[in-house]
Amino acid sequence: MDPTTRAGASTSALHARLTAWYAAHRRDLPWRGDGTDAWGVLVSEVMLQQTPVSRVDPVWRAWMERWPTPSDLAAASPADVLVAWDRLGYPRRALRLRECATAIRDTCGGIVPDDETALLALPGIGPYTAAAVRAFAYGRRAVVLDTNVRRVLARALGGEALPAPSLTRAEQDRAAAHLPLDDAGSALWNVALMELGALVCTARSPRCDVCPLRELCAWRAAGHPPDVHAHRRRTQAWHGTDRQARGALMAVLRERRDVAPETLADAWPPPEQRRRALASLVADGLVVAVTDDDGAALSYALP
DNA sequence: TAGACGTGGTT
DNA sequence: TAACCAAGTCT
Numbered sequence: 001m002d003p004t005t006r007a008g009a010s011t012s013a014l015h016a017r018l019t020a021w022y023a024a025h026r027r028d029l030p031w032r033g034d035g036t037d038a039w040g041v042l043v044s045e046v047m048l049q050q051t052p053v054s055r056v057d058p059v060w061r062a063w064m065e066r067w068p069t070p071s072d073l074a075a076a077s078p079a080d081v082l083v084a085w086d087r088l089g090y091p092r093r094a095l096r097l098r099e100c101a102t103a104i105r106d107t108c109g110g111i112v113p114d115d116e117t118a119l120l121a122l123p124g125i126g127p128y129t130a131a132a133v134r135a136f137a138y139g140r141r142a143v144v145l146d147t148n149v150r151r152v153l154a155r156a157l158g159g160e161a162l163p164a165p166s167l168t169r170a171e172q173d174r175a176a177a178h179l180p181l182d183d184a185g186s187a188l189w190n191v192a193l194m195e196l197g198a199l200v201c202t203a204r205s206p207r208c209d210v211c212p213l214r215e216l217c218a219w220r221a222a223g224h225p226p227d228v229h230a231h232r233r234r235t236q237a238w239h240g241t242d243r244q245a246r247g248a249l250m251a252v253l254r255e256r257r258d259v260a261p262e263t264l265a266d267a268w269p270p271p272e273q274r275r276r277a278l279a280s281l282v283a284d285g286l287v288v289a290v291t292d293d294d295g296a297a298l299s300y301a302l303p
Numbered sequence: 304t305a306g307a308c309g310t311g312g313t314t
Numbered sequence: 315t316a317a318c319c320a321a322g323t324c325t
Binding site: 045046048053055096125127 | 317318319320321322323324
Binding site for chain 2: 242
């Protein structure tokens with residue numbers, strides 16, 4: 001039996017169980033509705049980058065109501081976009097999404113492209129989001145490898161508790177080898193795999209007892225061995241970091257849009273760290289400084 | 304390629 | 315409580 005046949009047979013058994021489970025347990029997320037076009041899917045994917053579904057849901061609904069097309073968002077001010085982004089986090093994503101909308105309007109005729117090269121050329125769109133738009137918005141065959149899919153495949157096929165810290169070539173090859181060959185089948189495979197990772201095959205407490213793949217799972221067959229990458233994972237510091245300072249300053253600016261330097265001093269007292277955070281926010285285009293003739297800051301505002 | 308980049312719920 | 319984790323991208 002050649003490798004292609006083996007992979008095909010394995011995929012077939014997994015696919016049948018996975019799709020049956022998905023049909024019964026899929027969530028009715030707003031961006032999965034029939035009324036959602038490619039722009040809506042793209043917006044949802046950018047918002048969902050490193051951000052839980054529950055936080056994205058209300059923001060996405062309001063966003064699509066306000067800016068239903070790329071041209072609508074492109075015409076909005078950065079300040080309005082940042083305020084609407086609210087507390088989704090990583091506010092640079094909001095700015096990039098607006099730049100993405102501008103690029104779609106100016107270079108793609110206002111239509112979200114369906115080919116990988118054009119998608120990857122857009123601001124804020126990387127390998128995952130490009131594949132997700134092709135698969136979920138256009139029903140095309142694409143290797144969708146987000147954190148959920150990586151984890152499910154690492155367990156079911158690789159027998160490991162968790163995937164490596166960063167995406168490997170071997171993982172991409174394995175995912176490609178198991179992807180159904182047809183457009184519709186591959187699109188369903190992708191969304192079902194992702195949903196299983198989100199609802200059952202979770203990072204912390206996987207619900208193996210109700211998993212549709214349990215009889216086929218290599219990790220379960222191996223006795224659930226621990227994560228071999230554990231020693232390489234380092235936790236991200238937060239308290240007292242410049243990152244936390246940036247977040248505190250942006251929270252004030254979202255609320256007031258334009259504030260005196262003293263107001264920001266109240267929001268983040270340590271002067272040197274505040275200066276550093278503000279400088280980086282200005283460099284990122286998230287904040288603008290209004291200065292007098294001597295260059296002293298009179299106020300800070302959203303762009 | 305490793306590190307930077309928000310925010311808040313869960314364990 | 316501190317740490318972990320969430321549909322990644324960019325530099």
